[in-house]
Amino acid sequence: MPHAVSFQKVSRHFGSVRAVDAVDLEVEPGEFFAMLGPSGSGKTTCLRLIAGFEQPTSGHIEIFGETAEGVPPYRRNVNTVFQDYALFPHLNVADNVAYGLMIRGVGGTERLREAEAALEMVKLPGYGARKPGELSGGQRQRVALARALVNKPKVLLLDEPLGALDLKLREQMQDELRLLQKSLGITFVFVTHDQGEALSMADRIAVFNHGRIMQTGTPEEIYRRPKTRFVADFVGSSNVLSPALTQRLGGPAEWASLRPEDIRLSTEGAEAVVTATSFLGSATRVTLDLAGEKLTVLHPAGAPVPAPGAKVRIAWDKAALHLMGPEA
Numbered sequence: 001m002p003h004a005v006s007f008q009k010v011s012r013h014f015g016s017v018r019a020v021d022a023v024d025l026e027v028e029p030g031e032f033f034a035m036l037g038p039s040g041s042g043k044t045t046c047l048r049l050i051a052g053f054e055q056p057t058s059g060h061i062e063i064f065g066e067t068a069e070g071v072p073p074y075r076r077n078v079n080t081v082f083q084d085y086a087l088f089p090h091l092n093v094a095d096n097v098a099y100g101l102m103i104r105g106v107g108g109t110e111r112l113r114e115a116e117a118a119l120e121m122v123k124l125p126g127y128g129a130r131k132p133g134e135l136s137g138g139q140r141q142r143v144a145l146a147r148a149l150v151n152k153p154k155v156l157l158l159d160e161p162l163g164a165l166d167l168k169l170r171e172q173m174q175d176e177l178r179l180l181q182k183s184l185g186i187t188f189v190f191v192t193h194d195q196g197e198a199l200s201m202a203d204r205i206a207v208f209n210h211g212r213i214m215q216t217g218t219p220e221e222i223y224r225r226p227k228t229r230f231v232a233d234f235v236g237s238s239n240v241l242s243p244a245l246t247q248r249l250g251g252p253a254e255w256a257s258l259r260p261e262d263i264r265l266s267t268e269g270a271e272a273v274v275t276a277t278s279f280l281g282s283a284t285r286v287t288l289d290l291a292g293e294k295l296t297v298l299h300p301a302g303a304p305v306p307a308p309g310a311k312v313r314i315a316w317d318k319a320a321l322h323l324m325g326p327e328a
Contacts, residue, residue: 002065010059037208094128232257262320
């Protein structure tokens with residue numbers, strides 16, 4: 001079976017700016033794939049290249065084995081859910097959901113039936129007669145999702161779709177999107193700058209920076225075995241150790257990452273000075289000065305917390321220290 005999406009040395013330049021720079025990428029059928037990176041890293045441009053809203057400057061794109069470059073958006077078997085929902089305010093919910101079917105010439109009775117089925121799928125049965133202005137942000141996002149799904153795309157593209165929601169609703173929608181994707185078996189390609197979203201939802205993640213992919217892997221691979229300093233620092237706020245500090249802590253003189261939750265305050269080990277503490281609820285973040293370098297520890301909730309200025313010793317399992325390449 002061909003890949004759901006395949007990029008082969010794809011670039012997209014805007015003048016002198018290389019928004020996407022020779023990207024190789026493969027998304028498998030039925031996969032929940034996340035494109036993760038900071039603003040301006042190229043992830044949204046890649047999504048727009050899949051959708052057909054942008055054309056590559058060079059390289060080759062395939063969607064389920066078919067050449068995509070030059071093919072207009074309406075002829076691609078993909079649909080996009082946007083962060084701002086992009087609903088028509090003058091149409092009711094049912095007509096918004098059925099809009100794509102109307103453009104394709106589907107009859108009114110069938111359109112309504114398909115729209116109601118899509119609304120039920122996103123847990124909004126009976127909402128068809130309402131206007132978008134009568135809905136909450138979360139409900140509008142569900143309508144946008146139903147509008148995309150009603151066309152039965154092979155690939156659903158989601159561009160920061162949860163960014164406008166509050167934290168509790170965002171977490172709820174993360175769970176629902178994940179369950180919906182697995183039940184439908186549709187390939188989801190999800191763009192986000194939120195590391196937690198990518199780690200909790202995706203089967204695999206591509207981490208972008210400066211128009212290039214720094215690393216692709218499962219959430220656990222990306223989190224536990226980052227290949228570069230950028231990936232280690234961007235995904236989960238790891239402690240990035242310089243070669244000198246790694247050597248001081250008993251490892252080779254190489255760049256390394258050490259996750260805050262893998263470090264514990266101990267009666268033995270390297271000595272450090274507490275510079276700050278911050279209560280997080282489930283843990284306390286303790287910031288340390290170790291040989292002139294900053295180190296962060298997640299200290300278990302309920303355990304005594306040393307005050308700033310206190311000298312402490314730290315320890316960790318040797319397997320937790322992950323060596324990385326020299327790339328930034």
